[in-house]
Amino acid sequence: MVSRRDFLTLTAAAAAILGPGRAGRLAAQDRLTETELLAFKPVGNVTILHLTDLHAQLVPIWFREPSTNIGVGEVRGLPPHLTGKDFLAHFGIAPGTAQAHAFTDQDFVELARRYGKVGGIDRIATLVKAIRAERDGRTLLLDGGDAMQGSWVTLQRKGADMVAVLRALGVEAMTAHWEFTYGAERVKEIVEELGFPFLGGNVLDTEWEEPVFESTAFFERGGVKIAVIGQAFPYTPVSNPRWMIPQWSFGIREERVAQHVENARAEGAELVVLLSHNGFDVDRKLVSRVPGIDVVLTGHTHDALPQALLVGKTLVVGSGSNGKFLARLDLDVRDGEVKDYAFKLIPVFADAIRPDRETAKLIDELRAPFRAELDRVLGHTNSLLYRRGNFQGSWDDLICEALLEQRDAEIALSPGFRWGPTLLPDQPIRMEDVWAQTAMTYPQVYRIEMTGAQLKEVLEDVADNIFNTDPYYQGGGDMVRVGGMGFTIDVDQPIGRRISEMTFLKTGQPIDPARRYVVAGWASVNEGVEGPPVWELVARHIEARKVIDLPKAGRVVVKGG
Amino acid sequence: MIRSSAASRRTVIKAMGAGALAMGGVGLAAAPARADLAKAQKLLKELIGDKAPQEGKVRLEMPQIAENGQTVPLTAAVDSPMTADNYCKVIHILADGNPEAGVCSFKFTPSSGRAEFSTRMRLAQTQNVWAVAEMSDGSVWMTKTEVKVTIGGCGG
Numbered sequence: 245m246v247s248r249r250d251f252l253t254l255t256a257a258a259a260a261i262l263g264p265g266r267a268g269r270l271a272a273q274d275r276l277t278e279t280e281l282l283a284f285k286p287v288g289n290v291t292i293l294h295l296t297d298l299h300a301q302l303v304p305i306w307f308r309e310p311s312t313n314i315g316v317g318e319v320r321g322l323p324p325h326l327t328g329k330d331f332l333a334h335f336g337i338a339p340g341t342a343q344a345h346a347f348t349d350q351d352f353v354e355l356a357r358r359y360g361k362v363g364g365i366d367r368i369a370t371l372v373k374a375i376r377a378e379r380d381g382r383t384l385l386l387d388g389g390d391a392m393q394g395s396w397v398t399l400q401r402k403g404a405d406m407v408a409v410l411r412a413l414g415v416e417a418m419t420a421h422w423e424f425t426y427g428a429e430r431v432k433e434i435v436e437e438l439g440f441p442f443l444g445g446n447v448l449d450t451e452w453e454e455p456v457f458e459s460t461a462f463f464e465r466g467g468v469k470i471a472v473i474g475q476a477f478p479y480t481p482v483s484n485p486r487w488m489i490p491q492w493s494f495g496i497r498e499e500r501v502a503q504h505v506e507n508a509r510a511e512g513a514e515l516v517v518l519l520s521h522n523g524f525d526v527d528r529k530l531v532s533r534v535p536g537i538d539v540v541l542t543g544h545t546h547d548a549l550p551q552a553l554l555v556g557k558t559l560v561v562g563s564g565s566n567g568k569f570l571a572r573l574d575l576d577v578r579d580g581e582v583k584d585y586a587f588k589l590i591p592v593f594a595d596a597i598r599p600d601r602e603t604a605k606l607i608d609e610l611r612a613p614f615r616a617e618l619d620r621v622l623g624h625t626n627s628l629l630y631r632r633g634n635f636q637g638s639w640d641d642l643i644c645e646a647l648l649e650q651r652d653a654e655i656a657l658s659p660g661f662r663w664g665p666t667l668l669p670d671q672p673i674r675m676e677d678v679w680a681q682t683a684m685t686y687p688q689v690y691r692i693e694m695t696g697a698q699l700k701e702v703l704e705d706v707a708d709n710i711f712n713t714d715p716y717y718q719g720g721g722d723m724v725r726v727g728g729m730g731f732t733i734d735v736d737q738p739i740g741r742r743i744s745e746m747t748f749l750k751t752g753q754p755i756d757p758a759r760r761y762v763v764a765g766w767a768s769v770n771e772g773v774e775g776p777p778v779w780e781l782v783a784r785h786i787e788a789r790k791v792i793d794l795p796k797a798g799r800v801v802v803k804g805g
Numbered sequence: 806m807i808r809s810s811a812a813s814r815r816t817v818i819k820a821m822g823a824g825a826l827a828m829g830g831v832g833l834a835a836a837p838a839r840a841d842l843a844k845a846q847k848l849l850k851e852l853i854g855d856k857a858p859q860e861g862k863v864r865l866e867m868p869q870i871a872e873n874g875q876t877v878p879l880t881a882a883v884d885s886p887m888t889a890d891n892y893c894k895v896i897h898i899l900a901d902g903n904p905e906a907g908v909c910s911f912k913f914t915p916s917s918g919r920a921e922f923s924t925r926m927r928l929a930q931t932q933n934v935w936a937v938a939e940m941s942d943g944s945v946w947m948t949k950t951e952v953k954v955t956i957g958g959c960g961g
Contacts, residue, residue, distance in 0.1 A: 483958065701956075
């Protein structure tokens with residue numbers, strides 16, 4: 245198979261892929277070039293480019309892939325539930341290479357210093373333009389949502405910066421999730437401002453159950469009629485504040501997806517693409533039950549896979565997050581079916597790719613009014629600061645520490661978001677870095693009393709949203725992060741039985757179900773929550789500490805999986 | 806048993822009402838003790854006697870995770886020609902985790918044309934909702950679907 249051959253070439257030549265770099269920081273055998281990153285043996289008449297979960301990262305960042313990404317039930321041990329060495333072995337990637345660095349957490353700090361930052365919309369623009377030039381009239385660029393949240397600039401501009409950027413990139417359709425956290429009125433404005441289709445076939449109004457957004461957009465590329473069906477994050481009103489979008493109801497709505505596919509075929513679509521924010525496991529299940537989808541471009545779970553996964557007759561593509569990757573999928577579509585394909589998830593190594601000049605200028609303009617605030621140095625970190633992973637990242641440890649100290653609490657709770665880039669050790673911590681972990685529309689830090697029993701209920705509830713064996717019953721992000729408390733989790737148990745050995749770290753005693761604890765947390769989905777925005781507390785904490793030196797986490801013990 | 810679990814639920818919901826519980830939202834999923842399974846089974850027996858319900862014919866559409874446990878949409882339908890000698894007489898909806906198991910019964914006649922309805926119901930916690938159809942030939946058909954009621958939050 246072409247894709248397989250291409251992939252093997254690619255990995256075997258792992259060293260070659262990492263062609264000549266610019267800063268001279270790369271070993272000779274490991275140099276990166278734009279040409280090598282773009283290298284691709286074209287196939288067929290259609291090229292789909294996919295970006296997803298950009299989280300408003302306009303400029304290059306570091307982003308460490310997870311150490312823990314557990315799959316339960318039928319997907320145990322299957323991609324994307326592989327990390328580190330297992331991931332490298334499964335995909336035949338040599339350790340220490342740029343590919344290994346892009347896709348795993350292995351030797352992260354050392355390799356991050358060697359290969360430099362990733363992402364940057366101006367670099368993505370260069371890649372997109374090059375591929376468009378090569379595949380003139382055959383290329384379709386799609387965004388999977390979560391483009392407009394994750395930075396101070398986008399929060400201040402209510403997504404308008406990303407509207408400008410997506411337009412500049414020439415995105416041709418998108419779906420959404422965090423975009424909804426600007427509230428219904430702003431979303432309606434965004435839909436108008438985009439100038440390209442905002443798709444969400446699974447969103448209905450709560451009153452009449454009528455569609456709120458378009459479900460499908462049609463394109464013709466390389467002589468092929470393509471239907472793109474949009475699927476917004478199905479649990480937006482559960483995982484994020486429902487009060488911000490009170491008239492809109494979501495859900496997976498399998499029957500509706502099937503209907504959209506049928507309608508698209510009836511209108512002559514030769515290629516049906518589901519542009520989805522369902523998450524990887526939900527999409528894998530969906531395409532095993534809904535026939536007629538040729539390609540699903542998945543998002544939400546931030547999984548970056550170097551191959552397209554074949555599920556039945558459907559290709560499942562996971563394109564990572566934060567602008568770290570651009571997915572290219574070439575398809576040979578004839579007689580209404582995919583005859584052949586080739587795929588590459590291109591790591592956007594920022595030092596190897598020339599910034600597109602116009603896009604770089606646009607980004608500078610968008611950031612300029614906030615520059616001074618963004619660049620304000622709060623302190624210095626000796627520790628690697630990252631978030632992504634099923635459990636406790638060091639950024640979360642720092643946030644929880646800030647919550648405990650700044651709000652004089654006994655226990656801290658911080659959401660298991662998947663967004664938030666990485667900071668290497670021995671770096672200044674800037675205000676922009678704090679905002680990249682916290683910028684959102686419901687940042688208030690509450691302070692309340694909860695009993696030990698209630699704390700257990702919270703942990704059990706969130707754990708079931710990740711480790712329910714039926715992906716359709718999973719919602720939200722990774723496990724809630726905690727400060728001041730340790731626990732053991734057995735992911736293979738049902739709800740109510742996963743969490744044990746909850747320990748109050750201050751005393752080393754077990755958490756008492758009947759005792760009341762003072763709890764500080766943020767990102768409550770309730771309306772009318774009062775408290776200071778979390779970034780203020782975290783900034784104050786870092787300024788007070790000056791140097792961040794986090795002890796090794798280890799308060800969460802994981803069993804099973 | 807039922808009373809005490811309801812009381813603890815009230816307490817927690819009150820804490821959330823204060824606008825503050827960690828991940829916010831309504832309802833709780835962490836205690837799927839199925840305290841009312843016996844009630845649902847008893848009610849089913851009252852409705853259909855000793856008949857053994859068969860699987861099939863009935864379709865029950867509900868969200869996998871409720872957006873709002875206070876008002877969860879449901880659609881129930883029965884595959885039936887709805888002719889004078891072969892039609893669906895009634896569809897019952899039962900909930901095996903609510904304080905009361907009975908939710909509603911919709912009656913049909915051949916002139917209904919279709920045995921299908923949509924409504925909304927409350928769910929006190931994560932539980933199974935049952936749809937039970939009685940046909941004119943005396944046969945009984947049933948399906949169950951699990952609906953999760955979660956605290957929510959942690960939006961990925």
